[in-house]
Amino acid sequence: MHRVGIFAATTWEIKAVQAALGSCERTRLGTIPCLVSHCGGLWVYLIQSGIGPTVAGAVAKQLLAEARWDAVVSAGFACDLSQGRAGALLIGNRVRALPRAGGAAGPWSDIPSDGALLAQAGSVLARYQFEGRIGPYLSSDRVLWTSAQKRAVAELFGGMAFDMESAALAEAARAYTVPFVIVRAASDLLDDTLPMDFNRWIDPGASWLLKAGEVTSLLFSPKRCSRLLRLHRQSREAAAQLTGFFERFLPVLV
Template identity: 35%
Template sequence: MGGGPPYRDRIPSCVLSPLPLVLPILSIVGPGDVPESSDAREDASRRSPTAGTCVRLLSSRSLNSPPASFVGAGQPLSQSSENSIAVFAATRWELQAVRRALSADRVGAIDGVRCYVGQQGNRTYWVIQTGVGPVVAGRVAEKVLKAQAMSLVMSTGFACALVPAQVGDLIVGTGVSSVQGEGTWRMGSDRVLCDEAIGSDILVAAQDARMAVRTGLVVSSGTVVWQAEEKRRLQRATEATALDMESAALASAAQEHRVPMAIVRTVSDLLDEDLPLDFNLFLRPTGWLKGMQAIIVRPSSLAGLNRLRQQSRVAADRLTDWFRCYAALDRNVLRPSR
């Protein structure tokens, strides 16, 4: 998602007609801004400047609950680490899927990073949008973990299945590694194991949500792997279960700060299907125009975009279901295995 003006401000009027369909998809994989909801604009209007590494309360407005009383922007959020879970999601759409399940009663900022903070039973959830890709995800996680002690880091959102699966199935990572070298894929030396005890709780919640689960290694690429042939090549090289773009960077930050790691995502695209476009175009500063041209040249890609949007909705709904079940687990204290 990132900074900068909305897509509409950067695109000539002659290519605006596909945007009602395309914008939600671009926001899943691209860095540009989509016009914010009224809630988000109201939160932003309350933002006060932050300096250095700090934790500040911005608002007490949640996504689904009525407005709570507003507390001044200078009041620091709790610094306690006990049962505090940092939930990182790349895009606004993945973030909203989590927030539908985890009502926030505070909106804060950690060193300029917006956090939606809510209490569920004995746990405090810090729900944070990172932006797309390993660089921004790692940067955001480092800021958060440096300023706020956490009991668990959770990477969540959507993933590509690298094994037979259905859209909406749950991916539970047992470990994560970066991958490089499209065409001749190789894993990085940054492999991090996910916490086994937390993984057991994740599976219990999945059972409560009646979700099919795929467990195994998750790999993270710095680019969107959009062709089925390339997905299969990557799977053969790594024997991974799923692919995303942020989990390895988040795990690296978690390991540096000695915080247990968990990965829980839902499947939005499958091993044997091409994505409708090379979404890497939209990740480049000037690539959006080529991406829009590709849509215009291939009108059939609109059908593929619509399919992906529908799949993403299923993945989002199932992610919400899982978080509701996880938050409802009768666990007074987080008990990581290490």
């Protein structure tokens, strides 16, 4: 294997994986900026996809159409839907795209991860005794920000974990016949309610006044400030676990 694309949505998630790569150079693949690192016989490209399935899918399709890839990895943070602990590694064996807001109801189909990549990720998980597990992902264009929403989705659809980009990345990888796997870490848990409705921040139609109101209510709510501090702490734990895992996972892909 010679060329791997690791996609992560945000700067914080990119930095967690970058810490495992050591020296990186900034480059562009077509019009898309990325980081590249040479690890033994492996060229690793770290790409910030943006948040949500629309932008992530568009970035992945553009890159996969323009060059040959040996693997695509969906990396970053995830919501644990199965009573796990913050920082636990959540390896996806398949992913299902849930209906988008205002979209038609089912049926929904699963996209499986590549068997060889999944076996390699599982062996690293077991060999180095990382806390984590392997299971199915759910993916949507909306943030599950309350514990009630998370429980409702988990009960209705099943699933070990939830994110917003993996189904779109998996679909692009399948379209271009590139092996795919999900490697993420839990930054928020089933019983966690997030400090605010982050859908208002990623909605392109949301006004600055609405966003300012969210920030103001956060600053004057001790409960919401506490939730923000908890999310920050759990995200740091998740980032540390991602770094440690990729330090050990990438060498087995050579």
